[in-house]
Structures are given as C-alpha cells and as structure tokens.
Amino acid sequence: MRTLLSLGGISLVCALLLAGVQALTEEAIDRNRTAHAWRTAFEVTGETFDTSNLKWRDEQVQLPNGTRLKRFATPGYAGDIHLLAAFSQSGQLLGVRAIRHQETPGLGDFIDSGKSPWMLRFSQSPPLAVDAITGATITSEAVKRGVQRMIEAEAE
Amino acid sequence: MNATTKSTFSRAAIERNPAWAQLLGLCPLLAVSNSLVNATGLALASGFVMLGSALTISALRAWIPQVVRLPCFVLVIATFTTLSVMLLEAYAFDLYLRVALFVQIIVSNCMILGRVEAFASRQPPLPAALDALGTAAGFALALLALGGVREALGQGSLFAGMEHLFGPTAAGWRIDLGGGRPLLIALLPPGAFIIAGLLLGLGNALRNRWAANSNSLKAETE
Numbered sequence: 001m002r003t004l005l006s007l008g009g010i011s012l013v014c015a016l017l018l019a020g021v022q023a024l025t026e027e028a029i030d031r032n033r034t035a036h037a038w039r040t041a042f043e044v045t046g047e048t049f050d051t052s053n054l055k056w057r058d059e060q061v062q063l064p065n066g067t068r069l070k071r072f073a074t075p076g077y078a079g080d081i082h083l084l085a086a087f088s089q090s091g092q093l094l095g096v097r098a099i100r101h102q103e104t105p106g107l108g109d110f111i112d113s114g115k116s117p118w119m120l121r122f123s124q125s126p127p128l129a130v131d132a133i134t135g136a137t138i139t140s141e142a143v144k145r146g147v148q149r150m151i152e153a154e155a156e
Numbered sequence: 157m158n159a160t161t162k163s164t165f166s167r168a169a170i171e172r173n174p175a176w177a178q179l180l181g182l183c184p185l186l187a188v189s190n191s192l193v194n195a196t197g198l199a200l201a202s203g204f205v206m207l208g209s210a211l212t213i214s215a216l217r218a219w220i221p222q223v224v225r226l227p228c229f230v231l232v233i234a235t236f237t238t239l240s241v242m243l244l245e246a247y248a249f250d251l252y253l254r255v256a257l258f259v260q261i262i263v264s265n266c267m268i269l270g271r272v273e274a275f276a277s278r279q280p281p282l283p284a285a286l287d288a289l290g291t292a293a294g295f296a297l298a299l300l301a302l303g304g305v306r307e308a309l310g311q312g313s314l315f316a317g318m319e320h321l322f323g324p325t326a327a328g329w330r331i332d333l334g335g336g337r338p339l340l341i342a343l344l345p346p347g348a349f350i351i352a353g354l355l356l357g358l359g360n361a362l363r364n365r366w367a368a369n370s371n372s373l374k375a376e377t378e
Binding site for chain 1: 212216219220221223224227228231232234235238239242243245246247249252253257260
C-alpha cells in the first residue's frame, strides 16, 4: 500500500512539473514549429513568399503561384515522421522534407536534408523505387510509404 | 566553501569524472561533441537533468520505497529530460534541431542514474546538489575538451555558431584558426573515438605522473 502511495505521489509531482512547463512553453514551441515548417517550405519550393496570409486547411495550403504544400505524418521507427511535400499545379511532386521526427540519432536521421541528400531523391524517382538505407529499413520504408500516400492522395 | 563540500564537488568532477574515469555516458559524449556549441548545449541539458533529478530524488528520498526506487528514479529523470527538451524547443530552437535527438536520450544516460542511485538517494539535498554539479561539470569538461579538439581539427574554428545558444552577441565569439585543410575525420564518428581515446590516454598519463610525483615527494620527506 505504501509503495503504491509513494509511486502515485512521485508520479503526481512529475506530472505537475511537466504540465506546468508545457503550459509555459506551448506558445513559443508552436511559433517555432510554424516558422520552421515555413523555412522548410522555402527550401523545398526554392522560393520565399509572404506567409502571413496563408492558412493551412486539412493539412494543405495553396501558394499564390499555384504550388500546393502538404503535410503528412507517417509512423516511423520512433513515433511519427512529419513530412512536408510541395506539388506543382499539374500535380507533380516538387520535393519532400522531414520537418519533425525522433528517429535514432546517427542512424535514422539521414531523413534530415541537412545531414544527408537522401530526401532529395524523391523529386527524381517514384518513391517506391528509392533505395532504402541499410540499417534503417523501417525509417526508409516509412518515408517511402508516406510519400507514396501523398502522391496517391494528390492524384485523386 | 569548506573542505567536505569542496571535496564532494571535485571528487565528482575530477577524480570520478563520469566520462574519463568511469567511462559513462559515452554515447551522447561521442555523438554530440563535433563542435563546441553542440557540446555546450548537451552539457547544459545534461547538467539541468542531473541537478534537477538529484535534488528531487534527494528531497523525496524518505518517501521512495527501497523496492521500487529504480522506477521512481527513472520517472524523475525522464521528467527532467522532457522538461529540458521542451525548454530547448521553446527558447533555443536552432540548437534544438541539432541536439534534440541526443537530449532525448539523456534519459538513458547511465551517468545520471548511477549518481542518483549511489549518492543523491542517500544524502540530503545540499551534498546531492554538489555531487550533481560536480558530475555535470565533469561531463561538461569532457564534452568541451572533445568538442574543442574536434571543432578545431575538423572545421578550423572555435566557438562557431554560439549565437544559436547565447543570442546574436555570441556571433562574434567565433575564432578562426586558419591553417591548412580541415581534417574531416575529426567531425565523423571514427574521429570521435580516436580523439576520445587519445584524450583518455593523456588524462591517464597525467594522473599517473601526478601520482608518481606525489609518491616520490612522500618518500623524500619520510
């Protein structure tokens, strides 16, 4: 009984700490994530644009020049991998980047375009034809499937 | 500072240096030490988790039952790790993008669990905090030594990118060492192992020499 109570008490202390800091940082984190998603969008479309009037609806947004940005979460090796893809007006995949993930450092983080050019291959070949990375099959397949799903959804 | 507090701190930081003497926490040490700014970021985050966990566990030690102490320790350490991730993501986003994956694995850093189990869970908060600070300082020392050598060899600079951590004023801290072509291997994982091994050897040699000196000194005075 005492064990139960003290475990419960310690869990409560931890939960309160987490909830408090989460409430404090939520807004700043949200702002940072949005800004980062836009920076990634600039990178993937190769142009910068005014983002103040753009609103995401159903995980997508249309840019003034007709390019459409899409967000998609695909289950990776450790939690969801959040992808951001850009499609041209004719429905062609312009490029895709990972904006947020928790894949294994040094092994699954090749999906960051800053660490490896792997992500750039999706703008050149069909996603399922892209080679997986040895030792990180689950991560590779998750991204490939995610990109494939986005392309299929785009075609519909 | 009296003798015992000083010795608690310095024993934890130098004699029992978590990285060089106990070889603990090597995974984040080797992975993140490719530049001084990354090393500083991880050192600060680890220090925060170490200090927070040690204080919390020391303060709650009377209520932690012996049989379930490990789940309690892990819970507290995981809480502080998550807090440090949130704080980094909110206030140092550029650095977060670079070190977040490694900050998340602080939770499994055996250095922290080890100190908490061996020291903080048996001592009042003040010595526990000193031991935690010493351990954190020791880990920071190891990280910065490795980060400094690797950045100097691999990029030919020191303190590059500090503005990601300390704001725009820190952009001027960068020191370019010039010199020939940088050694790329210093930035890559094999370089981390080689340089860590050399630093470890250097540390041991210094310690042996120091021990030999103090022994011969003793012999002379006797």
